[in-house]
Amino acid sequence: AQSVTQLDSHVSVSEGTPVLLRCNYSSSYSPSLFWYVQHPNKGLQLLLKYTSAATLVKGINGFEAEFKKSETSFHLTKPSAHMSDAAEYFCVVSGTTGTASKLTFGTGTRLQVTL
Amino acid sequence: NAGVMQNPRHLVRRRGQEARLRCSPMKGHSHVYWYRQLPEEGLKFMVYLQKENIIDESGMPKERFSAEFPKEGPSILRIQQVVRGDSAAYFCASSPLGERPGNTIYFGEGSWLTVV
Numbered sequence: 302a303q304s305v306t307q308l309d310s311h312v313s314v315s316e317g318t319p320v321l322l323r324c325n326y327s328s329s330y331s332p333s334l335f336w337y338v339q340h341p342n343k344g345l346q347l348l349l350k351y352t353s354a355a356t357l358v359k360g361i362n363g364f365e366a367e368f369k370k371s372e373t374s375f376h377l378t379k380p381s382a383h384m385s386d387a388a389e390y391f392c393v394v395s396g397t398t399g400t401a402s403k404l405t406f407g408t409g410t411r412l413q414v415t416l
Numbered sequence: 417n418a419g420v421m422q423n424p425r426h427l428v429r430r431r432g433q434e435a436r437l438r439c440s441p442m443k444g445h446s447h448v449y450w451y452r453q454l455p456e457e458g459l460k461f462m463v464y465l466q467k468e469n470i471i472d473e474s475g476m477p478k479e480r481f482s483a484e485f486p487k488e489g490p491s492i493l494r495i496q497q498v499v500r501g502d503s504a505a506y507f508c509a510s511s512p513l514g515e516r517p518g519n520t521i522y523f524g525e526g527s528w529l530t531v532v
Binding site for chain 1: 420449451457458459460461464472507519520521522523524525526528
């Protein structure tokens with residue numbers, strides 16, 4: 302079985318300051334991990350994904366995430382927040398047995414960006 | 417190349433009515449997934465289909481819910497005799513490749529069902 306824990310349900314940062322959204326995973330196998338972003342009443346957009354290549358993954362809009370196997374973490378970071386980054390962020394793990402592409406979502410972290 | 421297309425985007429149904437949600441995958445994609453997002457929650461897997469086949473329906477409620485992906489036309493998620501608890505956003509996703517870990521899955525913009 303696999304699971305994802307997003308440690309913060311809400312994160313608030315000031316514009317121009319760094320963003321850190323935390324995610325821990327549990328998987329019996331080498332996982333594939335993703336971060337998706339969802340703006341209000343919109344679908345999900347893939348920010349980045351890790352599939353056992355480089356442990357530091359760069360995504361769109363300046364986001365990146367580092368896979369740390371020893372800590373079972375896949376935290377999302379951005380050096381400088383922008384107002385347009387305000388959204389819901391989901392950490393996601395992909396299965397390696399059964400339906401391999403089946404995604405297990407975390408409960409989400411709502412990012413608020415203030416002036 | 418149009419993205420994953422879902423319709424309707426918003427649907428209101430009275431309790432006991434039927435809801436039909438449609439999904440056209442991206443061009444060239446033959447794998448379709450349906451997910452449900454309840455208010456204030458993450459997405460939960462419902463069903464995975466390929467053309468004319470249900471591959472994994474482990475996330476589908478046992479009653480009232482069904483899904484299909486016919487040889488021609490969109491995938492349909494059907495909810496019979498809707499109840500208030502069915503109110504949610506239903507997301508369709510598609511992928512181009514064979515079933516493998518790490519597949520990039522592309523999501524539609526969702527269909528918001530409200531049961532009154």
